[in-house]
Amino acid sequence: MIETEVLIVGSGPAGASAALFLSRYGISTTVVTKYRWLADTPRAHIMNQRTMEILQDAGVAQEAMRDAVPNHLIGNSILCESLVGREIGRIKSWGAAPERLSEYRLNSPFEICDIPQNYLEPILIANAAKDGAQIKFSTEFLSLTQDDQGVTAQVRDRISGNQYPIRAKYLIGADGGRSRVASAIDLPMQGEMGLAGSVNILFKADLSSYVAHRPSALFWMLNPEARIGGLGVGLLRMVRPWNEWLCVWSYDISQPAPQLGEQDAVEIIHKILVFCLR
Ligand SMILES: Cc1cc2nc3c(=O)[nH]c(=O)nc-3n(C[C@H](O)[C@H](O)[C@H](O)COP(=O)(O)OP(=O)(O)OC[C@H]3O[C@@H](n4cnc5c(N)ncnc54)[C@H](O)[C@@H]3O)c2cc1C
CATH class of the missing domain: 3.50.50.60 (FAD/NAD(P)-binding domain)
Structure with a gap:
């Protein structure tokens, strides 16, 4: 025992x-x-300032920051039609808005970052x-x-x-x-479960020329054709700037989860890249 x-x-x-x-x-x-x-x-x-302070208490904040993407590379959320299409707007996020910057800075030794x-x-x-x-x-x-x-x-x-x-x-x-x-222990669960089914696909591609001038953790592509996979909006998440990405592919949750092989993933990434770069 x-x-x-x-x-x-x-x-x-x-x-x-x-x-x-x-x-x-x-x-x-x-x-x-x-x-x-x-x-x-x-x-x-996304690590908020309090989380970073807690990591500091645990003595691992410096180590975590070595792997973090800093605030100035994630502080926009980009709304666009596609990565090469019309940009609709940039929403300052994660404490990066000029009118909020001093408030965030005054309230913590850490900035919001991405680990x-x-x-x-x-x-x-x-x-x-x-x-x-x-x-x-x-x-x-x-x-x-x-x-x-x-x-x-x-x-x-x-x-x-x-x-x-x-x-x-x-x-x-x-x-x-x-x-x-x-x-x-028969712990009751509250709330609605199983709202949406999504497959997250990770891929590596150097997209610097489309994104580095408007650094962001999240690129939201608003486009009627974004309905690929039933999502309605295309979301591309930066994992490592600017060559590692995660895209979300949704499926009908009333149906069994699709069993995707390597080839299916390649085809989906191809469709998503065509969508992002059209
Ligand atoms: C694909 C995906 C994408 C996500 N994206 C985001 C995001 O962008 N932003 C965000 O904030 N959150 C995101 N989340 C949610 C986030 O990952 C979770 O909220 C977080 O991981 C929950 O942490 P946890 O420690 O409670 O549980 P988990 O991280 O789920 O960890 C559960 C642990 O329990 C272990 N385990 C499970 N069952 C057993 C068992 N019977 N015996 C022993 N070990 C067991 C597992 O191996 C694992 O180590 C995402 C989750 C997924 C799956």
């Missing part, structure tokens, strides 16, 4: 930062996470591990039982297939939107 004070299920932003803070406080912590590594796609990215989740999670987890957290990859949470002294979780090593228990005083369910921890 492995014993720990706090068992964290999940190594996303919630689990990884809980592990980091608990380790900084010297609390024995074990993280179990289902996959063999951390996020492999960019997902959450994709697949860059941030390794920083959080590596620092938690340096401070003593045990990180168990490829380990799936299965079930739990609670008693007056704590909680016993059953987990499965996905490499060997072995199941074993972990005993903890506390368990943090940080296992995402489809949390098995939440269902294990």
Whole structure:
């Protein structure tokens, strides 16, 4: 039986930062996470000033800033018909509007910046591990039982297939939107689920000549033909300036999720690039 004070299920932003803070406080912590590594796609990215301050408290802000795209490269949201078409407008965003700049600057030593989740999670987890957290990859949470002294979780090593228990005083369910921890304790969920289906496609392409003069994290293409994939508006997100991108391809959520192969992805990217550059 492995014993720990706090068992964290999940190594996303919630689990990884809980592990980091608990380790900084010297609390024995074990993280179990289902996959063999951390996020492999960019997902959450805009870091507000308070988040940066919290990272500073945890001693990792400088490290995070090395991987961040700074405010002056994300401070516009571009509305256009396409990347080469008519530009409709630029909305100053993320604290970059001239009339708000001093307010933002006066209220924090940090600016809002952009750190994709697949860059941030390794920083959080590596620092938690340096401070003593045990990180168990490829380990799936299965079930739990609670008693007056704590909680016993059953987990499965996905490499060997072995199941074993972990005993903890506390368990943090940080296992995402489809949390098995939440269902294990019958935690009610509020709100409407399953509103839209979207496929996120990552690709590399040097688009500097279309975007570098109007730096932005998000390019919104308003165009009747943007209905590709049923989205109604084309969104291109910068992942790394200006050669790594994420585009969103939606699907009808009343139907099963499409099973896309490499060739489908290539065709969709081709359509999206034609759309962006027409
Ligand atoms: C494709 C995509 C794009 C996104 N884009 C954005 C964006 O642009 N901006 C934004 O703010 N947010 C975005 N998000 C949302 C953002 O990623 C989430 O809000 C955030 O990741 C939630 O963090 P979390 O730590 O709660 O859970 P998650 O990041 O979902 O982490 C869950 C963790 O639990 C683990 N886990 C799950 N089940 C088990 C189990 N049974 N046993 C063990 N481990 C388990 C997983 O491996 C993972 O480590 C996006 C999400 C996706 C999927």
